[in-house]
Amino acid sequence: MENISVSTILNADDWRALNRAVRLRSWSPEGKARRILIRAPFILLIPLLLGGMLWARTDREMLVFLAGILGTFLLGVAQSLVAQRQGAPQPGGLFFGPTRFVFGATGIAVERGDSGSHVQWSKVVGIENTPTHVFIWLAQTVVFTVPGRDLSGGLNTTILAERLRAIVSQAKADAGAMVTASDFSVPPPAPETLPLSPRYGVVRQLGAAGKQLLLLRADAARLVGSDGAIASLGAIALLIWLPLDWFVYEGPMEFMPEQIGGLSFVIAGALALAWIIARLSVPRVEYRRVLLVVTASMFIAIAGSTLFNRFAERWMTATLIALAVTAYATLYFKLALRTLTGFVQTRALLIAAAATFVFIAMMDRLYINPGLWVYTGDDDTDVDGGANYQDAWRRIEELQFDQRARIDAQVAQIAAHSAAGAQMYFVGFAGYGEQRVFAQEIGLAAKQVAQRYDAGEREILLVNDRRDLEKYPLATARALRHALVSLARVMDPDDVLFLALSSHGDEDATLSVSNAGMMPGELDATQIAEALRESGIGWKVIVISACHAGSFIESLADEHTLVLTASAADRTSFGCADDRDLTYFGEAFYRDALPKAASLRAAFDAARASIAQREKAEGIDASDPQASYGAKIETKLAALETAATPPER
DSSP states (O other): OEEEEEEEEOHHHHHHHHHHHHHHHHTTTTHHHHHHHHHHHHHHHHHHHHHHHHOSSHHHHHHHHHHHHHHHHHHHHHHHHHHHHHOOOTSSSSSSEEEEEOSSSSSSEEEEEEEEEEEEEOOEEEEOOOOOOEEESSSSSEEEEEHHHHOOTTTOOHHHHHHHHHHHHHHHHHOOOOOOOTOOOOOOGGGGGGGOOSSSSSHHHHHHHHHHHHHOOOOGGGGOOHHHHHHHHHHHHHHHHHHHHHHHHSOOOOGGGGGHHHHHHHHHHHHHHHHHHHHHHHHHOOOHHHHHHHHHHHHHHHHHHHHHTTTSSSHHHHHHHHHHHHHHHHHHHHHHHHHHHOOOOOHHHHHHHHHHHHHHHHHHHHHEEEEEEEEEEEHHHHHHTTHHHHHHHHHHHHHHHHHHHHHHHHHHHHTTTOOSSSOOOEEEEETTTTHHHHHHHHHHHHHHHHHHHHHHSSEEEEEEOOOOOOSOOOOOOOHHHHHHHHHHTOOHHHHOEEEESSEEEETTTTEEEEEEEEEEEEEEHHHHHHHHHTTOOOOEEEEEEEEEEEEGHHHHTTTEEEESSSOTOOOOOOOOTOOOOOHHHHHIIIIIITTTEEEHHHHHHHHHHHHHHHHHHTTOOOOEEEEEEOOOHHHHHHHHHHHHHOOOO
């Protein structure tokens, strides 16, 4: 035979390709028992992660659990990197630098600088190729690496590998060796040209896709992406998604097939994602093969969205779930694309990730719900004694026109009951109308302040409550500002304002403002501070019952102001549910502590201790209520309480 000669310069890229080939070969052990032994830890890691997320009682336990998993993983990665670095070839050694391979009738001659070697064909145990390299295996980790970039004479890595296999087979046959077709089987052609072979039917394709989902090495030839396989995988995902979507949300749910539009939006997004990845991969991959991989990823999306929505109220748990699912999905696509192309498709992965982020943000912005279950409780369909949501919207529009007049009428009544001497005036703000707990808490606050400070005739309630849209003026940022400015005109400089706010809160010092038929909005700390400053009211007691309420203190505190909050700036409060009459803070402060405490400081301290004991017993993270006592306000309140009708003891 005519010798085949290849002269090249081996570099770091060739070393990395060799390491990838060694890892892939190591992950394909012979024997069922060994395969199970190697893969079992990775398979068991999935139920371990899911079980830990489901059973962790608090965000702190979840953080410790995931930190342990992450720490173990990072330790393994660090050890692997150290071992790889220690085993890397040195400059001037036997790997890097000019190398000449000569493939002849008797074997392989390798010349490197001032050294050389010769290996007979009978010592070769395997020949593999990728689009860029040919690997000639002499043992499990002993291999000659031949780059394809310097091949000439019409050769590429596939043709060279086929010729070398033929030479090895002939040499072993001449030596009397029993060579079977399985010893040096020709690998499938390049992924982008794989035929739709009948032997890779739907079941085998689904099996290969399932192995990829478990982050196991799959046969690239089986990821064909036939219509039947893609349709079957999509149908299975839908059958799993339907009951899980119903399970996540509490309360009465109705199956609404007409919601298929949201699901169609997700399907269109999956088709677009597959197109992006197929176009950006090098070498390009057939579209339907990538679509099979993207369709399989729907199971990751289903698991992630189910867990995220199930724990949405526990922000740390939800965040960690989102990060874990993102990491798992990234690793899945990385391994799947490497299976299809032989390379890590960094560019395709980054652009696909960015496109996915934009797609999810767009869904949120456009209020697109891919679920087919719709909540049918009274939040949307039983507003104010049976009126539907559209009726509520129409009535809200009508009510918006006379908000100022309603507030002005209340202020006029208050002016008629004002008297000489320092008095307490109450303004209540229930921001979130879709849950009755906030309206009821402000109602109780008004009652308790009225009893303690004889302020029953000097109160304004701004309330969003889907059950009754007309009883009180609506709670909005503009309504609160108008109420404070108007009330200040009938208050004397020595009077004190008790401002109670209750709603959902966020870390950026904002309160949710919404009602049936009203566009959602916000009330932030800056708006409250500006409204108080514009009103000119000097003495103030401000109580904020909301998550992250401590973030309001910095904007509102001064020496004439007492600020009490249900939680610290970085903590959530509890009890904000539609099936409750009061939040945890409302029960502890307004209901239990305020009627019998000697002062507001004593009431807050008692409520804080009660809440801490309750949260500890329930195994949830402490809300850590906060307080800011102005230097002069407590003296003012003591004098006011002495003058007011004493509360019942």
